[in-house]
Amino acid sequence: MGKKITLTIDDRQVTAFEGEKLLWVALENDIYIPHLCAIKEEERPSASCRLCFVEVEGFSHPVTACTQEVYAGMIVKTRSPRVDRLVKSAFELLLSDHRLECAKCPKNRSCELQKIAKERKLKLRLTRLKPLEKEYAIDESMGSFVFDPSRCVLCGRCVYVDHQEVEVGAIGFTHRGLQRKVTTFGGGLLADSPCTGCGRCVEVCPVGALFFTDKAG
Amino acid sequence: MTLLEGEREVILKHVKEILDDRGTSRENLIPVLQQVQDKLGYLPDLAMQKIAAGLDIPTVDVYGIATFYNQFRMNPPGDHQFKVCMGTACYMVGGNIAIESFERRLEIREGETTPDRKFSLERVACVGCCTMAPVVLVDEEVEGHVTPTRVDGILLAFETETEKEEGKNGEGIEEKEERRSDA
Ligand code: SF4
Ligand code: SF4
Ligand code: FES
Numbered sequence: 032m033g034k035k036i037t038l039t040i041d042d043r044q045v046t047a048f049e050g051e052k053l054l055w056v057a058l059e060n061d062i063y064i065p066h067l068c069a070i071k072e073e074e075r076p077s078a079s080c081r082l083c084f085v086e087v088e089g090f091s092h093p094v095t096a097c098t099q100e101v102y103a104g105m106i107v108k109t110r111s112p113r114v115d116r117l118v119k120s121a122f123e124l125l126l127s128d129h130r131l132e133c134a135k136c137p138k139n140r141s142c143e144l145q146k147i148a149k150e151r152k153l154k155l156r157l158t159r160l161k162p163l164e165k166e167y168a169i170d171e172s173m174g175s176f177v178f179d180p181s182r183c184v185l186c187g188r189c190v191y192v193d194h195q196e197v198e199v200g201a202i203g204f205t206h207r208g209l210q211r212k213v214t215t216f217g218g219g220l221l222a223d224s225p226c227t228g229c230g231r232c233v234e235v236c237p238v239g240a241l242f243f244t245d246k247a248g
Numbered sequence: 249m250t251l252l253e254g255e256r257e258v259i260l261k262h263v264k265e266i267l268d269d270r271g272t273s274r275e276n277l278i279p280v281l282q283q284v285q286d287k288l289g290y291l292p293d294l295a296m297q298k299i300a301a302g303l304d305i306p307t308v309d310v311y312g313i314a315t316f317y318n319q320f321r322m323n324p325p326g327d328h329q330f331k332v333c334m335g336t337a338c339y340m341v342g343g344n345i346a347i348e349s350f351e352r353r354l355e356i357r358e359g360e361t362t363p364d365r366k367f368s369l370e371r372v373a374c375v376g377c378c379t380m381a382p383v384v385l386v387d388e389e390v391e392g393h394v395t396p397t398r399v400d401g402i403l404l405a406f407e408t409e410t411e412k413e414e415g416k417n418g419e420g421i422e423e424k425e426e427r428r429s430d431a
Binding site: 194199200201202203204205206207214215216217218224225 | 293296297305306307308309310311312315316317
């Protein structure tokens with residue numbers, strides 16, 4: 032880790048180490064920036080959810096906080112009309128590919144999408160976009176937890192822990208474009224995959240795509 | 249897709265040869281997949297499993313790459329291949345209707361092969377003869393203005409052909425099987 036530096040986020044002075052990613056510095060200082068796909072340990076963030084935009088003084092365009100390294104004297108604003116517009120669009124795009132039924136969802140009230148909507152005063156429904164109606168089969172083969180791909184926001188947290196932390200390699204991103212999804216090899220059931228049922232992926236899922244059956248309402 | 253008799257050995261042999269030749273570093277994944285598909289015509293599950301083991305990566309990562317790129321196919325090419333054009337012109341005048349007619353008649357989805365491996369169905373981008381839209385490539389032949397009735401006609405022609413062949417030569421099917429397994 033680099034040397035200790037000071038920067039300003041939303042008119043507040045905070046200290047961090049040079050080279051740290053702005054998103055985590057802000058969050059550690061209780062400054063909220065929406066985020067889904069960021070993984071602190073990941074050296075090269077995928078920056079795929081497009082929710083963590085901020086303005087940095089001297090930069091012509093908003094940048095993603097999960098990829099932006101901090102430096103001494105940096106001046107950051109987490110909100111601006113441009114940032115709000117980008118986040119609003121990215122959020123609605125995610126919702127358009129998400130089966131929205133909070134009342135029936137086991138993550139109701141502990142869901143990251145709900146948190147983002149609340150923090151940024153965004154609507155949890157579609158206003159401009161049409162829903163992408165995809166029907167994916169729900170995988171209940173593990174018993175202790177369920178995978179419902181229609182609620183997946185493709186953040187990649189489950190794939191990261193499965194590959195890097197427990198080193199099993201049961202699940203991964205497959206297919207492309209609107210068909211992109213998290214599946215096992217060949218798209219089969221988790222019970223027929225190398226999955227050990229450790230449940231780490233369930234713990235990190237920010238939405239109701241992976242959930243434990245005992246907590247299911 | 250269930251493997252044909254003798255296909256397992258052919259897959260194992262080719263995958264081993266290609267891995268021995270290419271080496272087992274992870275960067276070789278795409279070239280290895282390309283070579284295996286060149287040899288086998290598609291990427292059977294067994295081949296992907298062996299490649300994953302050879303390169304020491306999770307099988308799901310091989311599957312992820314194979315399903316990302318359009319050039320890779322997961323199903324064997326059929327004896328007869330239907331390629332339905334989904335270029336702008338064909339799409340506008342009902343290319344999707346043509347593809348749906350094939351799907352219904354063959355009882356497979358786009359990108360799949362019938363269980364007897366007789367027919368496979370895929371979508372292609374512009375074939376280059378938009379005036380004949382919607383266009384379907386039936387093996388190498390271009391069929392224009394393909395309506396659902398035309399789809400029925402194309403399939404009927406193949407059915408009568410098979411019937412004739414079978415009538416003439418009772419061992420026609422076995423010969424074919426042999427030909428497939430040495431391919
Ligand atoms: S429960 Fe299965 S899929 Fe999830 S992290 Fe553990 S091994 Fe991987
Ligand atoms: S299942 Fe959950 S953790 Fe995995 S990619 Fe989807 S939303 Fe993210
Ligand atoms: S958290 Fe930065 S793009 Fe997803």
